[in-house]
Amino acid sequence: MYIFILLIFFLKISINIAFPSSENLFNNSNSYGLEIESEYKFGGFDFNGDGIQDFITSHYSTKKTYVFFGDIYIYGDQRPLKVSMIDGINGFSIDINQSDLRNFFICGDLNNDGYDEIIFRMENCQLKIIYGHAGPFKNDFSTFDGNDGFVIDYVNSPLHPWASYQVLCDHNGDGINDLIFNTVDDVYVLYGLNRKKFPTDSGKFDINFVSNGTFGHIMQMKNTINFGCGDLNNDGIDDLVILSNKIGSVNFGLKSFPTQYNPVLNGTNGFTIDIMAYFHEYINQSGFGDFNGDGLIDMAVIGTDLKSIYMIYGKKGGIWESHFDINSGNSSEVVKWVRDISSPQEFCDSMYVGDINGDGLSDISCNVFSKYTWGVYGSTMKLPAVYDLNIKTSPLFGDCRGFILLQTAVTFSAWTDFNYDGIPDLIIQFTNLKSFILFGEKTKISASLNIINSSIGYNSNGEYHFLDSNFNPISSGNCNVQFITFKVLDSIDASDLLSFSSSNSTSSDVVSISNGELQVFNTNRDPNFLQSLSNVLFKTNRDSSIVTVSITYLNIINDTIKIFISHPTINTTSTNPATVTTTTSTPPITATASTGTTTTGTPPITATASTGTPPITATASTGTTTTGTPPITTTAITSTVTTGTTTTRTPPITTTTSTSTATTRTTTTSTVTSTHVQQNNTVNNDCICIRGQICLPNSHICVNQFDVYQGESCFQLSCALGYDCIEQSNQIYKCVKKDSCITCADITCKSPHHCILALTTSQKCKYQPTCSN
Ligand SMILES: *[C@@H]1O[C@H](CO)[C@@H](O)[C@H](O)[C@H]1NC(C)=O
Ligand SMILES: *[C@@H]1O[C@H](CO)[C@@H](O)[C@H](O)[C@H]1NC(C)=O
Ligand SMILES: *[C@@H]1O[C@H](CO)[C@@H](O)[C@H](O)[C@H]1NC(C)=O
Ligand SMILES: *[C@@H]1O[C@H](CO)[C@@H](O)[C@H](O)[C@H]1NC(C)=O
Ligand SMILES: *[C@@H]1O[C@H](CO)[C@@H](O)[C@H](O)[C@H]1NC(C)=O
Ligand SMILES: *[C@@H]1O[C@H](CO)[C@@H](O)[C@H](O)[C@H]1NC(C)=O
Ligand SMILES: *[C@@H]1O[C@H](CO)[C@@H](O)[C@H](O)[C@H]1NC(C)=O
Ligand SMILES: *[C@@H]1O[C@H](CO)[C@@H](O)[C@H](O)[C@H]1NC(C)=O
Ligand SMILES: *[C@@H]1O[C@H](CO)[C@@H](O)[C@H](O)[C@H]1NC(C)=O
Ligand SMILES: *[C@@H]1O[C@H](CO)[C@@H](O)[C@H](O)[C@H]1NC(C)=O
Ligand SMILES: *[C@@H]1O[C@H](CO)[C@@H](O)[C@H](O)[C@H]1NC(C)=O
Numbered sequence: 195m196y197i198f199i200l201l202i203f204f205l206k207i208s209i210n211i212a213f214p215s216s217e218n219l220f221n222n223s224n225s226y227g228l229e230i231e232s233e234y235k236f237g238g239f240d241f242n243g244d245g246i247q248d249f250i251t252s253h254y255s256t257k258k259t260y261v262f263f264g265d266i267y268i269y270g271d272q273r274p275l276k277v278s279m280i281d282g283i284n285g286f287s288i289d290i291n292q293s294d295l296r297n298f299f300i301c302g303d304l305n306n307d308g309y310d311e312i313i314f315r316m317e318n319c320q321l322k323i324i325y326g327h328a329g330p331f332k333n334d335f336s337t338f339d340g341n342d343g344f345v346i347d348y349v350n351s352p353l354h355p356w357a358s359y360q361v362l363c364d365h366n367g368d369g370i371n372d373l374i375f376n377t378v379d380d381v382y383v384l385y386g387l388n389r390k391k392f393p394t395d396s397g398k399f400d401i402n403f404v405s406n407g408t409f410g411h412i413m414q415m416k417n418t419i420n421f422g423c424g425d426l427n428n429d430g431i432d433d434l435v436i437l438s439n440k441i442g443s444v445n446f447g448l449k450s451f452p453t454q455y456n457p458v459l460n461g462t463n464g465f466t467i468d469i470m471a472y473f474h475e476y477i478n479q480s481g482f483g484d485f486n487g488d489g490l491i492d493m494a495v496i497g498t499d500l501k502s503i504y505m506i507y508g509k510k511g512g513i514w515e516s517h518f519d520i521n522s523g524n525s526s527e528v529v530k531w532v533r534d535i536s537s538p539q540e541f542c543d544s545m546y547v548g549d550i551n552g553d554g555l556s557d558i559s560c561n562v563f564s565k566y567t568w569g570v571y572g573s574t575m576k577l578p579a580v581y582d583l584n585i586k587t588s589p590l591f592g593d594c595r596g597f598i599l600l601q602t603a604v605t606f607s608a609w610t611d612f613n614y615d616g617i618p619d620l621i622i623q624f625t626n627l628k629s630f631i632l633f634g635e636k637t638k639i640s641a642s643l644n645i646i647n648s649s650i651g652y653n654s655n656g657e658y659h660f661l662d663s664n665f666n667p668i669s670s671g672n673c674n675v676q677f678i679t680f681k682v683l684d685s686i687d688a689s690d691l692l693s694f695s696s697s698n699s700t701s702s703d704v705v706s707i708s709n710g711e712l713q714v715f716n717t718n719r720d721p722n723f724l725q726s727l728s729n730v731l732f733k734t735n736r737d738s739s740i741v742t743v744s745i746t747y748l749n750i751i752n753d754t755i756k757i758f759i760s761h762p763t764i765n766t767t768s769t770n771p772a773t774v775t776t777t778t779s780t781p782p783i784t785a786t787a788s789t790g791t792t793t794t795g796t797p798p799i800t801a802t803a804s805t806g807t808p809p810i811t812a813t814a815s816t817g818t819t820t821t822g823t824p825p826i827t828t829t830a831i832t833s834t835v836t837t838g839t840t841t842t843r844t845p846p847i848t849t850t851t852s853t854s855t856a857t858t859r860t861t862t863t864s865t866v867t868s869t870h871v872q873q874n875n876t877v878n879n880d881c882i883c884i885r886g887q888i889c890l891p892n893s894h895i896c897v898n899q900f901d902v903y904q905g906e907s908c909f910q911l912s913c914a915l916g917y918d919c920i921e922q923s924n925q926i927y928k929c930v931k932k933d934s935c936i937t938c939a940d941i942t943c944k945s946p947h948h949c950i951l952a953l954t955t956s957q958k959c960k961y962q963p964t965c966s967n
Pocket of ligand 4: 457458460461462463
């Protein structure tokens with residue numbers, strides 16, 4: 195009956211599998227081929243209002259732009275998708291020469307009719323808007339007559355190549371998207387209309403309707419380059435991110451704006467931020483979503499140098515400073531993601547934010563111009579102030595918490611749920627110019643070490659193969675466990691060493707972070723990786739302590755193993771258990787006392803005295819004696835009470851207390867005791883306890899696992915498997931066998947009170963012992 199705490203963690207987590215790692219793994223069950231030299235593209239919108247997402251792409255060789263309605267079945271399930279399949283029913287082509295485009299198209303519902311519009315930004319200082327509708331659809335669409343679509347002319351100086359960005363979001367809080375676009379001198383906010391078409395003169399909408407406040411407002415801001423929008427202050431109105439080559443700002447949305455809105459940002463109406471736009475004018479430099487699962491919208495923004503992403507956590511009703519310090523290092527406000535502090539490489543040229551893996555949290559994906567595309571899934575795990583995505587624990591490395599696709603082409607990607615399974619798919623081109631629609635996938639991973647015994651006994655050679663035949667690892671799902679971290683908790687001894695030698699059957703990458711921390715990586719994505727961990731080794735020259743090793747993998751595996759390293763010179767096995775059994779005196783603790791390490795001793799005594807719980811007294815009693823005095827044991831046991839009380843150090847303890855407790859303990863206790871006495875002693879920083887007892891944190895007292903102890907609360911984990919922690923009386927706790935009822939033997943009543951059984955209403959136990967009045 196020693197302690198054993200059997201911890202079995204079996205967590206199921208639903209996360210996304212990474213995309214196939216290389217292009218030759220793409221096939222009909224994980225992707226659609228796309229025979230298009232796709233340059234500009236945009237997805238995730240529904241032009242024809244059928245509830246299935248569509249995408250739009252320009253085609254390098256024809257220079258035209260094509261809208262493909264989802265899903266593949268409307269193309270007769272033929273693959274790959276080609277522009278020649280488009281027939282005006284399953285999609286349509288748009289006769290706008292790609293060379294005449296100034297920027298990406300954007301799509302979204304600007305007139306609240308349930309059909310998303312397509313918005314083009316032209317080189318000739320025009321915005322062209324095509325109204326979404328149910329069909330029929332014209333191929334080679336070219337009319338902007340005010341009914342099918344319309345045009346907005348604006349004035350721009352050809353000297354300024356920028357001023358070419360636009361976004362759609364609800365900036366005035368009326369529930370309808372607004373179109374925000376820039377000229378060299380101003381930012382135009384065109385308010386969306388409710389189930390109406392925009393007034394035009396032969397298809398031309400007069401931009402003065404915006405600048406005179408009829409259908410919007412303007413902000414006089416020169417040389418703006420990049421926008422983003424989302425509800426960072428979580429007030430239900432989208433906020434506008436404006437980046438120029440000098441400054442960045444977040445302008446909170448309002449229910450109503452003056453015709454000319456030029457706020458001095460003071461924290462109430464928005465804030466400035468040390469992010470400037472960089473000079474790809476076509477891209478998303480910011481994105482919004484709930485990354486950390488707190489229900490609030492957060493904002494990710496790419497740093498000016500393209501080497502970092504700042505994740506600013508959204509607040510509701512919180513106070514914002516007029517200037518937000520992105521480098522404050524306060525990880526509850528902002529986290530800086532870096533790829534490699536020393537690397538000159540860019541790591542995010544264009545950002546997409548959305549729920550890629552269907553787990554309800556927003557994720558981030560980035561394109562790095564002509565290099566790779568990566569994604570990191572949102573997580574409720576608290577991130578450090580600086581989160582390095584370059585180290586091997588990075589979610590990028592295929593551990594199902596992100597993905598990286600190498601050799602993606604110059605053009606940016608787009609996301610759309612083309613196959614209508616509820617998970618966005620990635621439209622992407624590789625450097626070999628092949629394009630695919632890769633199916634996003636949601637899948638499950640579960641993994642457990644199923645540790646058999648979380649307590650490991652002393653080994654004289656100081657070597658502990660603590661997993662060897664002590665676990666039954668299982669894992670399932672499409673994602674393998676990609677690495678595992680072993681860590682010595684609490685303080686590390688200079689002689690400690692965690693190591694792992696990979697067997698020849700599996701190749702693992704082993705990183706020793708310190709003597710007390712080791713990471714083993716599943717380099718070959720071996721599904722039997724966990725089994726191979728059996729030869730992980732903890733070596734130490736310590737001779738007296740309990741070492742706790744944690745074994746973790748993200749939030750999927752989280753186990754601990756306690757290694758009991760006893761001082762070899764402390765050897766209580768000589769204790770004759772018979773003595774104990776014969777006496778009724780306070781049992782197990784006496785033995786403990788014998789260990790005699792100089793420490794502790796005094797404090798527990800007081801505690802013991804007051805509550806009269808037997809274990810504690812003993813510990814204290816002989817506490818002062820030095821080590822290496824094994825014989826003490828036997829004597830100690832019999833004479834416990836006396837030793838304890840006579841010691842000058844233990845004032846309040848009276849013999850009566852201890853004896854009275856002792857008497858209530860029946861033979862049952864003594865049997866338990868004898869078992870304990872036979873065990874080696876264990877020592878930790880707080881107190882010396884025999885095996886079978888634990889040291890209560892902070893209180894320096896040893897308590898019997900199956901017995902009574904005092905403390906602030908029940909330490910459920912301190913009870914053996916099959917035992918429940920229950921409160922016996924005020925702050926006195928006991929581990930009781932599950933489904934068994936406590937009896938008078940289990941409680942202690944102070945004389946002259948005695949135990950009586952009282953009827954209960956509980957189904958389980960008819961009687962409950964209580965002390966008489
Ligand atoms: C498609 O490729 C994946 C690997 O990416 C493979 O698991 C799957 O079996 C393949 N399916 C078919 C039908 O070939
Ligand atoms: C598109 O524009 C380019 C440049 O003006 C021109 O060379 C090309 O012929 C045009 N293509 C079509 C299909 O009109
Ligand atoms: C706003 O501009 C439009 C278009 O020029 C014009 O028709 C309208 O009368 C103007 N409204 C006001 C209040 O100036
Ligand atoms: C911030 O500016 C707004 C006007 O844009 C004003 O209403 C508000 O009172 C100001 N708040 C503070 C704290 O100065
Ligand atoms: C960090 O930010 C949180 C949330 O705004 C705030 O409560 C906390 O005081 C900040 N901590 C420091 C050290 O500034
Ligand atoms: C840019 O962000 C918008 C949301 O503001 C999103 O709809 C769009 O797909 C993103 N574009 C790309 C190319 O990722
Ligand atoms: C757990 O290990 C300890 C120490 O080796 C041993 O004494 C105990 O009997 C084991 N418990 C079980 C349930 O195997
Ligand atoms: C107790 O200590 C002795 C001597 O060091 C050792 O041989 C024995 O294995 C230990 N027992 C346990 C259960 O650790
Ligand atoms: C590992 O290699 C050794 C020596 O080469 C060999 O004896 C042993 O069988 C191999 N083990 C496995 C699991 O392949
Ligand atoms: C692992 O479990 C411990 C104790 O239950 C907890 O404090 C810790 O946060 C957990 N770690 C993870 C990564 O879930
Ligand atoms: C512990 O006690 C046992 C039994 O008396 C004895 O065999 C063993 O040598 C002792 N161990 C040490 C390290 O003294």
